[in-house]
Amino acid sequence: MNGVDPVALVVFLFFFLLVTVLGFLAARWRKVGELDNLDQWGLGGRSFGTFVAWFLIGGDIYTAYTFIAVPATLYAGSVTGFFAVPYTIILYPIIFIFLPRLWSVSHRRSYVTPADFVQGRFDSRALALVIAFTGILATLPYIALQLVGIQAVLDVMGLGGGEDAGWFRKDLPLFIAFALLAAYTYSSGLRAPALIAFVKDTLIYLVIIVAVIYLPTQLGGWSGIFDSAEKAFSSFNTDNADAIASGEATPKGLIPGMGVSQWAYASLSLGSALALFMYPHSVTAVLSTKNRNIIRRNAALLPAYSFLLGLLALLGIAAIAAGIQVKNPQLAIPQLFEQEFSPWFAGVAFAAIAIGAFVPAAIMSIAAANLWTRNVYKAFINPDATDAQEAKQSKLASLLVKFGALVFVLALPNEFAINLQLLGGIWILQTLPSIVVGLYTRWLHRYALLAGWAVGMIWGTFAAYNKPVVGKPDSHFGGSVGPLEVFGIEISENLIYFGVTALVLNLLVAVLGTFVCRALHVGAGTDETRPRDYLVDAGDPHVADVLDPIATPKR
Template identity: 70%
Template structure:
């Protein structure tokens, strides 16, 4: 299985992987309460993370292994809109500053663990909360699968099982990683990824900064790198002019042409709106100690956007370095293997794989929290104790990770990527119920439910109809805006229709005097902070868990 693996690369990689494994299990004793048998403790880390820990946790949650694989891969492949991830991570932080402190306050006042908990309390609607929860789980599953895809890409470049026809030899590394991830998530909960995030982000920063300083010096500087990328794209477009004209191939470019600028802008805006609708992002935020921690992180997290911009440029660096891979996702790992010394290549590979473990753990915890609170307790066992909730969440976190593993091994990688496209479309449809609900109760609960259903159905149908040169369905994130030839992000179109339906039906239902339910929150709940009466405070590591 490892005959073609460089011994030094493998040794460094294994050392760092074992280090984070030890940290994952040790996290159960870090900031330890008397028991982890509650969702406050297991699923939210005691609700007590400060600015420093939260910065690593939320950053490690957002900037996943697949981010570090896919963003430069889009530029390597010549996607004119490949840089959209950089502005969208810039746009998102002012949004965080505005609405997430309100969600933190109302959640800590009422003990909410998931965004669906808030929706149920705000609108007195278990069906609407169920819709939000199911959407969150559906959108999260392929996201976890893509972390495993990112790990698989790195292992293939390292030579571990890459050329084997034996499925057991080829996939055993992923099984091992899955077992390790499942074990320390089960035992330590959210504390495990919080502690591992320190190692992950430190390694990522070191690797990227060294790469953007060292590699250009070996390749003639940035002028030469950009010129090489531009020449490569121009050559491709010239050689494939007929195929491009016939729609059988996509043109390559460094900067979006005028026709693609709305596509670029809508991808950035839609992705920014969707990012903190994902349950794992909300989980990271609700684990913090106070509103101030969220605000400070909204100001500090753009440091990751700077890192992401540097990372994206490595796609062009790989072209200038002469990296040739059939799968663009292998471009950056292959660049590291070709250009770095073996020991530093081992560090880089470990950084990417560890970068998969952190978000995969948080995502599985978030999905388990949704299942436990908004399906199991809401519909199956209304009188579940805190211990039963924690046990249920632990078991479901294993099922979620196992499902993602089966998904990756049984289906093509392209299918996983396509389903992640749907994840962005789906999760944005929960925004009206969550974000608008943080500011006003004007929207009717059944109007929100109808808007969600229409947005989900229309977005899925649009995505299904997108054809690319290599596949007939789910071929990309863009379609023509209705009545125009302008390409825009599917999720944004579905969201606008969702919002329109919800607004129109709110007028209709209010006119008909359809029951609106009882709002269990109060205006002051949205401004509560740590130390205020009734706010769920940080768990004292020496005190019993919350009852």
């Protein structure tokens, strides 16, 4: 393996083996019974406190691809690159307001997935099915991008062998890593990523803090770093002025200009914040906590990760000042670590990024598996499934989800996986009316919600499909923002995140459809929840510490 630094490799393997051992040991950690039901395997017994939940939810939200992609966006000179920082700030008040209500009703009614709640609230198996389908669909490319992050690290370390290497050398390390991840997730369930999250976050904080202190001493201070970036971007814009004017290239910079760029920045921030806590893995992490106040405490404490993210984004600028030259911006940060750090600390940094993929990938696969089990398998295939059968089905589904994502990444160009993931936020936003609005009112009709979901999904998907890659007019899925237009009618030239426009259309159709359904006296079904269900906490009547996932609570 030419180009592999033995010191960096040994350090990397040490931490990789450490988290593997912890992953298997997690099956015995905080165990109160056998892992033969979804509450124990898929939700960690719903027993995590503030400390564990802080690491788990943070590890769930801040993925390996976050640590690769955010600084890579700044390295590439995207004027909207910093949008990830404000969107995580917007996210936490949303968590504080909405998710405690979802926690309460889920614990009171033994719901495991957001689709369980939709089924109980709106009495619609079809609506629950499309919510589950959307969650799985949006999660798969998200898992795949964790592999993209690991691949970037392996390539820089020399383990991937580069683009010209045979499949055995290039892909075998990735297969081994994910085979071990699949094994200990199958064995330990949600407890595995919860325990590994301690190692992941400790390493990430260590690496980022050292980097933002050490790198400026080597690159002329932060003023020198920003000067280098400004010169690089100005030179690019000058040399490519004609291409920029014709739309064949995008201008580079750090601050969004007035007008179209600011609209893109603002709508991406808002839309991403609304989308992130709708993902099944975010809900799974929240439902694993033992009382609703833990969610609120974490909403107050989690902004520490936003501080970390802001520091992380600066590394993309540092990579420019360090003279990093890579065609694929995703390689910029691993390459920066290899070039500027000593081999042993570079090994720590590589391990931090790789382990940062394992935690979210495990939670995502568990969340997708729970959706399959509760809202497809149990709802339509085996309604009489026992607790053990449900747990077994989720374990098997989690394996299929992981290796499906692995095959997806290996079989398709990384650019395709990245662009397809942009649809994830657009898709998952279309579940917001059923889940978030449903937490407060049942006024929207179940069939109107279905119609709104369909319109939002179709419009958002086609809008993203018709967006070409800059400089490739015949390509597709080239981005997630574009001029504000609806079905070919341009309303504004300002760039808007497609997910926000699709959500507005979704809500309009749902509201209008509700008026129509009520005018025609179409049945709205029966709500199995009660107003007090949305406010209960652990210890209240009929809310057990560890719930029977299929028992029907007394009313």
